[in-house]
Amino acid sequence: xxxGMYRYDAIDKAIVQDRAAEFxxxxxxxxxxxxxxxxxxxLRLMNGLYLQxxxxxxxxxxxxxxxxxxxxxxxxxxxxRFDKGYGHFTTRTNIQFNWIRLRDAxxxxxxxxxxxxxxxxxxxxxxxxTTADPFAGAAADEVDDPRVWSEAIRxxxxxxxxxSFLPRKFKIAVTATGADRTASRFHDIGLRLHRRENGDLAxxxxxxxxxxxxxxxxxxxxxxxxxxxxxxxxxxxLRTYNRLGRRDNLYKARIKILxxxxxxxxxxxxxxxxxxxxxxxxxxxxxxxxxxxRESFGMRAFAALxxxxxxxxxxxxxxxxxxxxxxxxxxxxxxxxxxxxxxSLKAPGEAPGDCSSEQMDRLAGLADxxxxxxxxxxxxxxxxxxxVRLDDVPDxxxxxxxxxxxxxxxxxxxxxxxxxxxxxxxxxxARAIPLAQEIGRRLADPDLAADVGExxxxxxxxxxxxxxxxxxxxxxxxxxxxxxxxYQLTLGGSPGLDDAAIxxxxxxxxPFEQAPAAVEAxxxxxxxxxxxxxxxxxxxxxxxxxxxxxxxxxxxx
Amino acid sequence: MSLQALTANLxxxxxxxxxxxxxxxxxxxxxxxFEDRDAAASALELARGQPTIVVEPYLIDVERVDGLxxxxxxxxxxxxxxxxxxxxxxxxxxxxxVVAAMLAAHGTSRSKGRLGLIQRK
Numbered sequence: 065x066x067x068g069m070y071r072y073d074a075i076d077k078a079i080v081q082d083r084a085a086e087f088x089x090x091x092x093x094x095x096x097x098x099x100x101x102x103x104x105x106x107l108r109l110m111n112g113l114y115l116q117x118x119x120x121x122x123x124x125x126x127x128x129x130x131x132x133x134x135x136x137x138x139x140x141x142x143x144x145r146f147d148k149g150y151g152h153f154t155t156r157t158n159i160q161f162n163w164i165r166l167r168d169a170x171x172x173x174x175x176x177x178x179x180x181x182x183x184x185x186x187x188x189x190x191x192x193x194t195t196a197d198p199f200a201g202a203a204a205d206e207v208d209d210p211r212v213w214s215e216a217i218r219x220x221x222x223x224x225x226x227x228s229f230l231p232r233k234f235k236i237a238v239t240a241t242g243a244d245r246t247a248s249r250f251h252d253i254g255l256r257l258h259r260r261e262n263g264d265l266a267x268x269x270x271x272x273x274x275x276x277x278x279x280x281x282x283x284x285x286x287x288x289x290x291x292x293x294x295x296x297x298x299x300x301x302l303r304t305y306n307r308l309g310r311r312d313n314l315y316k317a318r319i320k321i322l323x324x325x326x327x328x329x330x331x332x333x334x335x336x337x338x339x340x341x342x343x344x345x346x347x348x349x350x351x352x353x354x355x356x357x358r359e360s361f362g363m364r365a366f367a368a369l370x371x372x373x374x375x376x377x378x379x380x381x382x383x384x385x386x387x388x389x390x391x392x393x394x395x396x397x398x399x400x401x402x403x404x405x406x407x408s409l410k411a412p413g414e415a416p417g418d419c420s421s422e423q424m425d426r427l428a429g430l431a432d433x434x435x436x437x438x439x440x441x442x443x444x445x446x447x448x449x450x451x452v453r454l455d456d457v458p459d460x461x462x463x464x465x466x467x468x469x470x471x472x473x474x475x476x477x478x479x480x481x482x483x484x485x486x487x488x489x490x491x492x493x494a495r496a497i498p499l500a501q502e503i504g505r506r507l508a509d510p511d512l513a514a515d516v517g518e519x520x521x522x523x524x525x526x527x528x529x530x531x532x533x534x535x536x537x538x539x540x541x542x543x544x545x546x547x548x549x550x551y552q553l554t555l556g557g558s559p560g561l562d563d564a565a566i567x568x569x570x571x572x573x574x575p576f577e578q579a580p581a582a583v584e585a586x587x588x589x590x591x592x593x594x595x596x597x598x599x600x601x602x603x604x605x606x607x608x609x610x611x612x613x614x615x616x617x618x619x620x621x
Numbered sequence: 622m623s624l625q626a627l628t629a630n631l632x633x634x635x636x637x638x639x640x641x642x643x644x645x646x647x648x649x650x651x652x653x654x655f656e657d658r659d660a661a662a663s664a665l666e667l668a669r670g671q672p673t674i675v676v677e678p679y680l681i682d683v684e685r686v687d688g689l690x691x692x693x694x695x696x697x698x699x700x701x702x703x704x705x706x707x708x709x710x711x712x713x714x715x716x717x718x719v720v721a722a723m724l725a726a727h728g729t730s731r732s733k734g735r736l737g738l739i740q741r742k
Contacts, residue, residue, distance in 0.1 A: 095633060097673040115676060117700050118711060119635025148710055163710075165634040415706055486696065487704035497706045549695070 088170035112183030128196035128214035129157035140424035191221035231309035244561035272323030283328035369401020373454035417445035485525030492525035494542025589615035629675035
């Protein structure tokens with residue numbers, strides 16, 4: 065047995081329906097000239113509606129990265145009916161539609177509400193969508209389902225009156241395994257559920273992580289928070305930040321700056337002081353409410369199956385494509401006879417994270433047939449079918465191949481993370497997608513990719529770091545140098561819990577035309593320098609920047 | 622002085638639009654070009670008086686490439702064309718000599734038109 069999907073109750077439904085109705089009225093008043101753009105902008109942003117280069121962009125929250133088949137079909141329909149037939153999955157596990165009309169936005173919010181989805185708090189200085197392990201409920205070493213706590217955070221933080229106007233935006237991640245797939249140390253708050261020696265569940269609480277202009281690795285301020293006190297402790301952290309965080313300087317307003325300036329120990333002391341003052345009976349979730357949320361997820365009944373699948377083994381023997389897919393994209397499941405199937409949105413030549421409405425529809429059908437109608441979105445801009453029988457993997461692969469989504473490159477060099485960049489984003493200084501496409505093409509050869517192994521390339525089109533370039537093994541940051549696009553390379557970043565690191569700058573920025581060849585040179589240098597079985601990060605940490613500098617800049621630097 | 626054009630996004634549907642003698646046009650080649658700074662500023666004031674038609678009107682620099690006027694900044698060329706990675710989308714899909722000139726133009730990724738954008742993230 066395992067948890068299924070959270071089901072909205074009457075209160076959840078009323079909140080999103082009321083919010084959609086409220087926004088309909090606000091849009092009508094804006095179109096009629098009854099409110100100004102200055103008055104309207106914060107209202108549309110609180111509903112995820114931005115004005116980008118080509119028009120309005122709607123960012124829809126995918127709560128803790130979890131979708132049902134019906135919800136994915138709804139997103140497909142929004143893409144088809146109101147956009148240009150596709151959407152873009154982001155590094156925040158949300159989806160963005162790039163071609164939205166303001167006059168359609170209220171109808172879209174109604175459609176989302178009808179599918180228990182919304183765009184609330186996908187913008188603004190508030191608590192954003194929580195990141196959770198995309199393998200929740202499937203990971204073998206999971207101590208609890210992080211989605212239960214993520215859903216509790218969603219409900220607690222939605223329209224929270226005290227935390228709707230923070231100094232700056234605020235992001236929380238929840239993971240419950242040793243292998244962190246959420247980049248928890250790079251969130252404003254990272255929460256790691258673990259078991260104490262006495263067997264009790266506890267949260268390790270990390271604060272002050274973040275990327276952007278000033279990257280920091282989150283610091284642990286408490287190792288053993290009892291889960292029953294999660295909400296009061298989060299409240300204490302948010303309250304401390306809300307009181308002391310800087311509002312005078314946009315670039316110093318995130319909690320990471322506060323934690324860095326006070327020091328983690330002093331910040332922890334202030335939080336503990338605040339926490340002692342809080343009436344926990346009033347703030348913490350009653351045990352009955354946690355139970356209600358847990359039960360609202362329902363249960364999935366896994367079949368009792370042998371650990372191995374004869375059918376899959378036989379199918380692999382005659383099909384190199386399937387064998388390669390299983391090797392890279394199919395991962396072990398906690399339940400014998402099942403697997404986690406990763407769906408790469410990084411096919412050669414495609415924009416990372418983009419997915420057509422047809423692909424979404426077909427994926428929803430696959431989820432219905434083969435994965436208890438569940439789909440997950442990863443911060444690496446891929447999708448996951450979390451509960452697939454090993455016997456069904458050949459059928460899933462065949463269907464994915466038919467819709468161009470069977471690329472066998474998860475965690476390989478062509479599995480590149482990239483923000484929308486200057487092709488779409490009003491903030492960007494440089495293009496990210498075309499660079500990802502060109503690098504992906506150069507590193508897509510299966511034999512080369514297999515030899516290189518795990519290799520993470522992250523590209524951001526500006527210092528806001530939506531492409532998480534700081535934590536790429538190779539990070540690429542687009543900069544504006546005297547009006548031209550240039551790209552600064554960093555090496556050695558990692559989003560992992562135990563080896564979290566911010567990449568080191570390799571050298572002078574390169575023009576667009578030289579950046580792909582530079583990445584190829586870095587790959588060649590790694591293959592030359594590595595010891596047997598050494599991952600890129602291990603090689604880099606052993607040999608440092610020097611051989612990579614020489615490979616990219618030669619004698620010129 | 623250098624050439625300028627006036628651009629904005631249409632309020633109701635968000636489309637990029639260009640000012641031409643009191644009307645908003647879809648294609649950059651239809652934009653009115655201002656050689657006179659005062660005339661450009663006057664048009665901008667008129668546009669700001671149309672808050673139910675457009676959002677955030679601003680002036681952009683324009684230069685000539687092989688005799689054809691194109692936005693000087695890369696960002697504004699992307700707005701006038703559509704995403705480079707999806708040539709079938711946006712205004713570029715209609716083609717024509719000005720689209721070709723914009724695609725061939727180089728340089729200056731920044732436009733000065735919008736400031737304070739980070740507050741939207």
